[in-house]
Amino acid sequence: MIINIIIKTAIMVINKAQDIFRNYLRGKGLRNTRQREVILDAFFFADKHITVEELFNAIKVKHPEIGFATVHRNVGLLCECGLADEIKIGNKKTRYEPKYEQRHHDHLICLKCGEFTEVKDEKIERLQDKLAEANNFAPVRHKLEIYGLCKKCR
Amino acid sequence: MIINIIIKTAIMVINKAQDIFRNYLRGKGLRNTRQREVILDAFFFADKHITVEELFNAIKVKHPEIGFATVHRNVGLLCECGLADEIKIGNKKTRYEPKYEQRHHDHLICLKCGEFTEVKDEKIERLQDKLAEANNFAPVRHKLEIYGLCKKCR
DNA sequence: CTCTTAATGATAAAGATTATCATTATCTAA
């Protein structure tokens, strides 16, 4: 059944992510904790583009003993080790999205309802690199956000 | 002499900007004040990509009576009427740059020295609009930031 | 000039992230 395959895949992704996280921690002389496993699991199971507060509230249901600061600190660590991306829009609370195997994408952001649409255009990606090179600039990463009105709101 | 032409041009730009600002204020039933003229002048004379705090400190020299809140409020107004653009990078303080006649550009941002290089690629601009349209999304504005190492730092 | 009310400026409050620190728990190495 399709639903089982999806669940299996999700579990595989999380196991792989746990490995990446544990290796990253080990490499930095940091420790693996119960809290860290819970936070990573919750983060990968949760909705995309989540705030620390939302993640904290989701975790609180089953793990009321885990503190906000701990969630905050560890989302930071997930970013460091490449398992999460930070999204800052205006003065709003920072959002985070799980990242798996370096899949990069950009965002269309609706000015009315706030919806995020994930997009990618290889041609744009290549032109960005060219543009950087033309300016003697070594690109590392980029952020492209297009603001406007989504399908429902336009 | 070239220096005089540059100064003349700068003064013309500021006069035009003052007109735009005054018209915007009038249209909204707001008032023109001495402080607003000082802030606009200082903003257009100052370095690009300035923070409110930096602008406030620059103004303080000649106008120590003008308050921080007033500078902050009015930089906001300058953004509203299209004479300034907001630049938010990570958790750093918001920076603002004067905008004259809707000239849009994107930024290359050095991860080492923080330098901003202004760039524009018409091909990328067009592809962005196409990408939006392909997703039934009506683009209003966008933000493209390429992070990496600049000429000096690479 | 008068009067309405927007703007100012000092300060407080809010909102988000980061630091502090006593306590707990991990994990290395004996």
Next chain:
DNA sequence: TTAGATAATGATAATCTTTATCATTAAGAG
């Protein structure tokens, strides 16, 4: 397996930036 060094946690305080408050000032229409 256990002891010991020290990283992590969690409650809370501190910080840092932006926004709100409010008594006072002043713009500008009439």
